[in-house]
Amino acid sequence: MIVDLHVHSNISDGDYSPRELVIMARDKGVSVMALTDHDSVHGVPQALLAGEELGVFIIPGMELSTDKGNTDLHILGFYIDMDSMELHRTLDMLRAKRMIRCKKILKRLRDLGMEIPLSYVLNLGVGGFIGRGRIFKAMVNLGFARSHKKYGDFQRYLGKKGLAYVEHEGLSPEEAIRFILDCRGIPVLAHPRTDISTDTVERLISVGLEGVEAYHPSHSRNTCKMWLDFAKDHDLVVTGGSDFHRISPDEPYGLGSMAVPPTAVYELTERWLKITSDRCI
Numbered sequence: 387m388i389v390d391l392h393v394h395s396n397i398s399d400g401d402y403s404p405r406e407l408v409i410m411a412r413d414k415g416v417s418v419m420a421l422t423d424h425d426s427v428h429g430v431p432q433a434l435l436a437g438e439e440l441g442v443f444i445i446p447g448m449e450l451s452t453d454k455g456n457t458d459l460h461i462l463g464f465y466i467d468m469d470s471m472e473l474h475r476t477l478d479m480l481r482a483k484r485m486i487r488c489k490k491i492l493k494r495l496r497d498l499g500m501e502i503p504l505s506y507v508l509n510l511g512v513g514g515f516i517g518r519g520r521i522f523k524a525m526v527n528l529g530f531a532r533s534h535k536k537y538g539d540f541q542r543y544l545g546k547k548g549l550a551y552v553e554h555e556g557l558s559p560e561e562a563i564r565f566i567l568d569c570r571g572i573p574v575l576a577h578p579r580t581d582i583s584t585d586t587v588e589r590l591i592s593v594g595l596e597g598v599e600a601y602h603p604s605h606s607r608n609t610c611k612m613w614l615d616f617a618k619d620h621d622l623v624v625t626g627g628s629d630f631h632r633i634s635p636d637e638p639y640g641l642g643s644m645a646v647p648p649t650a651v652y653e654l655t656e657r658w659l660k661i662t663s664d665r666c667i
């Protein structure tokens with residue numbers, strides 16, 4: 387059984403619609419796919435419909451961006467309750483903050499001689515998510531930057547120390563975890579690298595973190611093993627996925643390409659059922 391628990395659609399910074407992703411998943415033999423768009427669940431209903439039609443089990447998810455010192459932490463939420471009032475209220479607030487940030491970045495780019503209309507950036511995507519990836523795409527399209535990683539243009543302008551970088555005023559990791567729990571979901575630390583201290587992760591566990599994404603294309607075998615051991619020691623569920631956005635040289639791996647053990651889905655689902663039933667008592 388092939389599973390992929392980390393996939394982005396064009397609702398955030400991916401290239402394919404949720405339905406196209408489900409078709410791709412079906413064609414690649416993926417049985418279970420979690421749609422985990424950045425700060426958005428807008429694509430979930432479409433993915434659920436397509437999944438039902440095409441025989442792919444879809445887990446409603448999202449990936450929240452948070453900032454912690456010099457490290458960006460991403461928190462995945464699985465089995466999000468789409469009827470939660472809190473869900474839509476908070477995601478609307480995050481979208482509004484991203485819009486403010488986008489305007490600030492565009493102003494800095496303008497000061498650097500790059501005139502990029504806000505409407506142009508908005509028209510590059512279908513969802514309300516405006517991340518640095520979309521702004522960078524606008525820069526590339528208008529001839530202000532080169533897309534390939536080897537040139538380093540993204541980092542030069544939009545990286546943490548970039549000339550036009552503006553901090554994302556989103557949730558803290560703790561707030562993101564509580565928010566996902568409020569939406570009856572399972573919070574999981576996305577692609578933790580080795581530079582995240584285990585103390586930090588232990589602190590997140592104390593506020594409700596339930597899992598770590600050990601299987602990720604950016605993880606070496608050792609990193610994966612380290613987080614598998616950590617998860618075992620701390621009774622965390624383990625998840626994994628391709629973090630697929632598009633077919634490109636920067637993403638040589640494809641949808642469903644990570645060897646994620648199917649037990650990940652069973653454990654995740656079991657944990658979700660346990661948590662939701664505990665809360666109902």
Ligand SMILES: [Zn+2]
Nearest residue numbers: 449460576577
């Ligand atoms: Zn991420």
Ligand SMILES: [Zn+2]
Nearest residue numbers: 392394449629
């Ligand atoms: Zn991701």
